[in-house]
Amino acid sequence: MVCCFTISVLSPFDEALPMAVGTPIxxxxxxxxxxxxxxxxxxxxxxxxxxxxxxxMQAGTSVAGVYTKNRIVSPTVTLCRDRLKEREARALLVxxxxxNVSNGPQGMLDALSNGKTVADQLGVEDRQVFISSTGVIxxxxxxxxxxxxxPGLVENLQPGNWLQAARGIMTTDTFAKVAxxxxxxxxxxxxxxGMAKGSGMIHPNMATMLAYLFTDAAVSSELLQTLLxxxxxLSFNSITVDGDCSTNDTLMLFASGAAPHTPLADEDxxxxxxxxxxxxxxxxxxxxxIVRDGxxxxxxxxxxxxxxxxxxxxxxxxxxxxxxxxxxTAFAGSDPxxxxxxxxxxxxxxxxxxxxxxIFLGDVQIVNRGQRDAAYTEEQGQAVMNEAExxxxxxxxxxxxxxxxxxxxxxxxxxxxxxxxxx
Amino acid sequence: MVCCFTISVLSPFDEALPMAVGTPIxxxxxxxxxxxxxxxxxxxxxxxxxxxxxxxMQAGTSVAGVYTKNRIVSPTVTLCRDRLKEREARALLVxxxxxNVSNGPQGMLDALSNGKTVADQLGVEDRQVFISSTGVIxxxxxxxxxxxxxPGLVENLQPGNWLQAARGIMTTDTFAKVAxxxxxxxxxxxxxxGMAKGSGMIHPNMATMLAYLFTDAAVSSELLQTLLxxxxxLSFNSITVDGDCSTNDTLMLFASGAAPHTPLADEDxxxxxxxxxxxxxxxxxxxxxIVRDGxxxxxxxxxxxxxxxxxxxxxxxxxxxxxxxxxxTAFAGSDPxxxxxxxxxxxxxxxxxxxxxxIFLGDVQIVNRGQRDAAYTEEQGQAVMNEAExxxxxxxxxxxxxxxxxxxxxxxxxxxxxxxxxx
Numbered sequence: 001m002v003c004c005f006t007i008s009v010l011s012p013f014d015e016a017l018p019m020a021v022g023t024p025i026x027x028x029x030x031x032x033x034x035x036x037x038x039x040x041x042x043x044x045x046x047x048x049x050x051x052x053x054x055x056x057m058q059a060g061t062s063v064a065g066v067y068t069k070n071r072i073v074s075p076t077v078t079l080c081r082d083r084l085k086e087r088e089a090r091a092l093l094v095x096x097x098x099x100n101v102s103n104g105p106q107g108m109l110d111a112l113s114n115g116k117t118v119a120d121q122l123g124v125e126d127r128q129v130f131i132s133s134t135g136v137i138x139x140x141x142x143x144x145x146x147x148x149x150x151p152g153l154v155e156n157l158q159p160g161n162w163l164q165a166a167r168g169i170m171t172t173d174t175f176a177k178v179a180x181x182x183x184x185x186x187x188x189x190x191x192x193x194g195m196a197k198g199s200g201m202i203h204p205n206m207a208t209m210l211a212y213l214f215t216d217a218a219v220s221s222e223l224l225q226t227l228l229x230x231x232x233x234l235s236f237n238s239i240t241v242d243g244d245c246s247t248n249d250t251l252m253l254f255a256s257g258a259a260p261h262t263p264l265a266d267e268d269x270x271x272x273x274x275x276x277x278x279x280x281x282x283x284x285x286x287x288x289x290i291v292r293d294g295x296x297x298x299x300x301x302x303x304x305x306x307x308x309x310x311x312x313x314x315x316x317x318x319x320x321x322x323x324x325x326x327x328x329t330a331f332a333g334s335d336p337x338x339x340x341x342x343x344x345x346x347x348x349x350x351x352x353x354x355x356x357x358x359i360f361l362g363d364v365q366i367v368n369r370g371q372r373d374a375a376y377t378e379e380q381g382q383a384v385m386n387e388a389e390x391x392x393x394x395x396x397x398x399x400x401x402x403x404x405x406x407x408x409x410x411x412x413x414x415x416x417x418x419x420x421x422x423x
Numbered sequence: 424m425v426c427c428f429t430i431s432v433l434s435p436f437d438e439a440l441p442m443a444v445g446t447p448i449x450x451x452x453x454x455x456x457x458x459x460x461x462x463x464x465x466x467x468x469x470x471x472x473x474x475x476x477x478x479x480m481q482a483g484t485s486v487a488g489v490y491t492k493n494r495i496v497s498p499t500v501t502l503c504r505d506r507l508k509e510r511e512a513r514a515l516l517v518x519x520x521x522x523n524v525s526n527g528p529q530g531m532l533d534a535l536s537n538g539k540t541v542a543d544q545l546g547v548e549d550r551q552v553f554i555s556s557t558g559v560i561x562x563x564x565x566x567x568x569x570x571x572x573x574p575g576l577v578e579n580l581q582p583g584n585w586l587q588a589a590r591g592i593m594t595t596d597t598f599a600k601v602a603x604x605x606x607x608x609x610x611x612x613x614x615x616x617g618m619a620k621g622s623g624m625i626h627p628n629m630a631t632m633l634a635y636l637f638t639d640a641a642v643s644s645e646l647l648q649t650l651l652x653x654x655x656x657l658s659f660n661s662i663t664v665d666g667d668c669s670t671n672d673t674l675m676l677f678a679s680g681a682a683p684h685t686p687l688a689d690e691d692x693x694x695x696x697x698x699x700x701x702x703x704x705x706x707x708x709x710x711x712x713i714v715r716d717g718x719x720x721x722x723x724x725x726x727x728x729x730x731x732x733x734x735x736x737x738x739x740x741x742x743x744x745x746x747x748x749x750x751x752t753a754f755a756g757s758d759p760x761x762x763x764x765x766x767x768x769x770x771x772x773x774x775x776x777x778x779x780x781x782i783f784l785g786d787v788q789i790v791n792r793g794q795r796d797a798a799y800t801e802e803q804g805q806a807v808m809n810e811a812e813x814x815x816x817x818x819x820x821x822x823x824x825x826x827x828x829x830x831x832x833x834x835x836x837x838x839x840x841x842x843x844x845x846x
Contacts, residue, residue, distance in 0.1 A: 072769030072777045072793075102765055102777075104794040137762030138795045247766055325748075325833075326841060333842030339560030342525055343670055346495030354495045354525075370495075371527040372561045410748075412838050418749060419756030419834070 021292045021300040021388050021408065024175035031160030032191050033216045034058040034256025038156040039168030042149035044097035044135070044142055052146060053168030054153040055092040055214070056122055061256045063089035063130070064224035066232045068249035074101045075108035076131045077248060079115070083127050087221035089254055090124035092212060093131045093150075094169045096197070099208065100133040100141045101247045110143040117147045121154045132250050134171055134197065134208040162214075166195035169210055172417075173197050177289040183278040185271050188261040190217040192278055196286040198293075208246040209236060211286055217275055218257035220265040227276050228253045235283035238315075239406045240322050241294040253279070291406045296413025299331045300389045306402035307395040313350045314403035317394065320348035321405075328410035331390065336381025338366045345394055356397040362390065444715045444723040444811050444831065447598035454583030455614050456639045457481040457679025461579040462591030465572035467520035467558070467565055475569060476591030477576040478515040478637070479545055484679045486512035486553070487647035489655045491672035497524045498531035499554045500671060502538070506550050510644035512677055513547035515635060516554045516573075517592045519620070522631065523556040523564045524670045533566040540570045544577045555673050557594055557620065557631040585637075589618035592633055595840075596622045600712040606701040608694050611684040613640040615701055619709040622664070622716040631671040632659060634709055640698055641680035643688040650699050651676045658706035661738075662829045663745050664717040676702070714829045719836025722754045723812045729825035730818040736773045737826035740817065743771035744828075751833035754813065759804025761789045768817055779820040785813065 037055045045051040065084050067077050083089075093114060100107045115129040122129075133141065166176040177196040182189065198209035219227075232251055257263060264272055292300050303322045308314035321327055324344040330337040341359055345352065359367035362384035366376050384390060460478045468474040488507050490500050506512075516537060523530045538552040545552075556564065589599040600619040605612065621632035642650075655674055680686060687695055715723050726745045731737035744750055747767040753760040764782055768775060782790035785807035789799050807813060 069772075070766065070769040071771075071773070071775050072765050099762075102762065102790070102794055104778075137765060247769060325837075329838055329841035332838060335842065339522075339525065342495050342560065343493065346493040346670060348494075349492075350494070352494050355527075367525070371525055409842075410838065411842070412835055414748075415752055415755060415833060415835050415838055418752035419754075419758065419832075 021297050024289070026163065026176065026178060027180050029160060029162040029178055029180055029193055030191055032193055032214055032256065033258030034061060035214050035254070036157035036159050037161040037165040038153045038158060039164045040149050040153050040156070042095070043145045044095060050164070050168040050170070051095060051097045052149055052153065053094045053165045054118065054150070054157065055165060055212070056154070056157050057090050057254060058256050058258065059090070061089045061254050062087065062219055062221040062224050063252065063254055064221060064228040065250065065252040066228055068246055070247050070249070072101065072247050074099055074133050074248045075111045076100060076133050077250065078108070079111055080130050080132070080250065080252070083130060086127050088128055089130055090128035091118050091122055091130065092252070092254070093118050093129065094210065095133050095146055096169050096171050097135040098133060098139055098141050099135045099137045099248050102138040103140060107141065110141040113143050114146050117150045121150055130252065132210055132248065134169065134210055134248055137247065162193050162195060166197075169195065169197045171197060171208070172295070174293055177286055177293070179282050179285045179289070181278045181282045183274045185217060185259065185264070185275060186261045188259050190215060190259045190275070192282050194282045194286050196290060198290045208248040209290060210248070211236065211251045211283070213253045213279070213282060215253070215255050216257070216259040217255050218259060218261060218263035219255045219275065220263065223265055223267060224253050224255055226267060227279055230276070231280045231283045234280055235287040238404060239287045239291045240319065241291060241297070241408060288406055291408050294408035295417045296411040297408030298388065298411055298413070299409040301331055301407045301409065302391045302404060303394070303407060304391065304402065304404045305394045305396065307397045307399060308401040308403070309399035311401045311403055314401045315405070316350055317345055317348040317352070317396070318403045318405040320344050321392065321394065322407035325410055328407065331385070331409035332411040334382070334385040336361060336366070336378060336385045338381070341392065341394070342367065352396055353398060358395040358397065360393040361385070362387070444720050447712070449586065449599065449601060450603050452583060452585040452601055452603055452616050453614055455616055455637055455679065456681030457484060458637050458677070459580035459582050460584040460588040461576045461581065462587045463572050463576055463579070465518070466568045467518060473587070473591040473593070474518060474520045475572055475576065476517045476588045477541065477573070477580065478588060478635070479577070479580050480513050480677060481679050481681065482513070484512045484677050485510065485642055485644040485647050486675065486677050487644060487651040488673065488675040489651055491669055493670050493672070495524065495670050497522055497556050497671045498534045499523060499556050500673065501531070502534055503553050503555070503673065503675070506553060509550050511551055512553055513551035514541050514545055514553070515675070515677070516541050516552065517633065518556050518558075518569055519592050519594050520558040521556060521562055521564050522558045522560050522671055525561040526563060530564065533564040536566050537569050537573075540573045544573055553675065555633055555671065557592065557633055557671055560670065585616050585618060589620075592618065592620045594620060594631070595718070596620050597716055600709055600716070602705050602708045602712070604701040604705045606697045608640060608682065608687070608698060609684045611682050613638060613682045613698070615705050617705045617709050619713060621713045622718055631669040632713060633671070634659065634674045634706070636676045636702070636705060638676075638678050639680070639682040640678050641682060641684060641686035642678045642698065643686065646688055646690060647676050647678055649690060650702055653699070654703045654706045657703055658710040661827060662710045662714045663742065664714060664720070664831060711829055714831050717831035718840045719834040720831035721811065721834055722832040724754055724830045724832065725814045725827060726817070726830060727814065727825065727827045728817045728819065730820045730822060731824040731826070732822035734824045734826055737824045738828070739773055740768055740771040740775070740819070741826050741828040743767050744815065744817065745830035748833055751830065754808070754832035755834040757805070757808040759784060759789070759801060759808045761804070764815065764817070765790065775819055776821060781818040781820065783816040784808065785810070
């Protein structure tokens with residue numbers, strides 16, 4: 001019914017506003033040896049909403065991290081980058097509701113204070129505590145509220161408490177993003193659980209993407225870092241909602257080493273493949289959940305570019321299509337406007353040959369060697385565009401390289417969420 | 424059943440939908456010796472709307488041009504680029520309603536055919552005729568309709584007929600964009616008139632920007648090209664509506680040389696300065712009209728970055744702020760959300776020092792050396808944001824270079840125009 005749809009979609013104060021593409025899947029999340037988690041409402045957010053998550057880790061837990069490329073960052077990002085050098089993590093503390101950004105030197109003092117409280121309560125070293133913040137920029141961190149809540153969190157730490165932990169890091173997410181994978185190393189079962197947040201920002205929050213992965217595998221920190229750098233390229237660096245890059249974006253991977261297999265430390269170790277596959281797969285699932293929960297998203301769009309001369313070129317073309325406002329609004333309007341896709345392909349800054357390009361919308365060929373395919377009908381394109389999940393394939397026919405980027409549409413809801421909503 | 428909100432704001436068929444910031448100014452446009460113009464409705468557009476413009480030029484008219492960087496272009500762009508080598512223009516033909524893009528080899532044949540008809544009718548050489556197309560992508564050009572209309576156009580050519588010419592190149596513009604400047608060379612009065620189109624695209628048109636400048640000054644084609652390359656940087660390359668880059672973007676400058684002064688041909692000629700100033704100023708005015716008529720725009724925003732180490736860095740930061748969807752939606756919501764500006768500054772890819780940054784909204788200092796200014800109140804920021812014309816100044820305090828970019832906000836109307844409107 002059109003009217004209801006309009007009401008529910010356009011009012012920024014309507015609870016139904018944020019939409020997700022598809023139905024969220026919350027799997028059973030097993031305990032992972034070496035980790036315990038808890039979350040609480042410490043009072044940063046209103047209405048007793050969970051806003052503080054703590055994960056405690058056993059001694060010897062390896063750690064790797066990838067952080068935002070923004071030049072303006074939260075002191076928590078600076079701190080995490082520095083503490084990665086320790087190659088051991090004993091705790092992760094994440095608060096939501098306040099990003100602790102643009103707070104000057106006090107911001108760092110506050111982050112250090114929170115970290116020290118965790119260290120004291122858990123009996124570990126300060127430098128083994130990793131911290132993230134997400135939420136309002138430029139508001140003083142309620143450091144005392146956070147410190148006051150830490151003893152209670154420590155008391156409530158429990159194995160397998162991942163879903164609550166995931167809820168504690170949410171800001172404007174419409175659902176908790178969690179996923180799990182199982183694999184084996186030397187016949188020993190290993191497990192990886194991941195949680196992520198990110199969808200967008202309701203004033204005055206930022207579109208921070210945070211993701212944390214936990215495994216009982218035994219992998220050195222150096223090797224974890226190498227694997228994480230690869231995984232991020234295929235997952236969190238291959239998604240886009242609005243092209244903006246937050247001050248706090250963080251992805252971390254923790255490996256407790258509790259699984260009884262001989263530790264992995266060598267990049268050439270053949271036992272690495274199933275672990276890397278598990279990691280890549282889990283990261284990709286979490287990244288896709290973020291796009292599905294993109295601000296105002298009503299379509300989940302997979303942009304695949306193939307036939308490029310190299311992967312960089314393929315990624316550049318795919319990213320240009322996936323971030324074009326004109327392409328994204330065409331999806332919002334279920335409009336098979338392939339001229340906009342051509343425009344975006346041509347403006348990617350890659351030396352392409354127009355006469356070679358093929359473009360498919362779903363399985364329907366629209367462009368054949370740079371021209372509208374003779375057999376294409378608008379009805380065929382329309383049928384694909386009416387779906388909630390859409391694939392675009394662009395074949396440059398210039399080489400063998402390919403890349404895939406996931407994006408969502410640019411809707412009225414995106415503007416409502418970011419322009420109309422006032423906190 | 425459609426809700427009233429939908430009717431009043433969202434209906435793409437509501438006449439009030441396209442908005443412009445400020446009131447369009449249509450100045451008196453004088454005849455310029457050496458030029459005659461006409462426009463007609465040849466039937467590309469519906470409802471007898473003007474869709475074909477012809478400007479005829481006297482022998483010896485110099486010409487310069489700057490074109491889209493998109494790799495997929497209309498054959499008219501290819502043709503213009505090639506014909507610039509002739510260094511002489513006798514005619515300009517522009518059709519609106521069809522972009523003649525993605526039409527394969529036939530597109531070039533059609534463009535050549537239109538050009539030849541103009542050449543034959545005016546008794547000039549084919550290679551002295553410049554052509555542009557703007558409108559639908561991937562639809563065959565109605566070449567015969569255009570050719571059939573050319574004799575009538577030639578018959579109706581008149582001096583000073585600029586406003587009609589400007590109307591003939593419009594697509595989704597809500598008003599004709601024209602401007603005029605007067606100056607002197609050696610005491611001889613010279614005049615420059617400009618016309619431009621561009622604001623956005625209503626399905627399935629592209630956001631093509633076309634602009635043409637005409638002067639009676641006597642300047643060599645080589646020198647015109649040098650001056651135009653500089654002018655475009657400060658004007659059409661310093662505006663952004665949605666960050667997309669069309670297949671047909673064109674800026675051309677024609678100088679008839681009818682003014683009785685010794686011709687300018689030397690870059691070091693001191694008489695050049697007032698001419699260059701006139702050109703830059705006129706180009707900047709036309710560029711700003713395009714932003715003011717940006718799709719769905721309700722705010723005209725000037726982003727100035729100063730204190731940068733070099734101009735490239737200043738431009739990069741200003742462009743990042745001016746194209747950020749988060750910043751642009753904040754303007755749409757009149758939301759003094761300075762955290763988003765910080766985010767954009769930090770993500771521009773420039774080595775900035777957060778502790779040095781000052782940010783002003785209008786005259787109000789919001790950020791002082793990287794932190795919220797102690798004296799800043801939300802009310803002050805809100806007062807500035809409520810205006811239709813807003814200036815942001817970002818002082819990086821790292822050097823002496825500066826750059827200015829003009830942009831507009833990202834509104835519900837932008838999405839309506841680009842997503843909801845179906846032709």
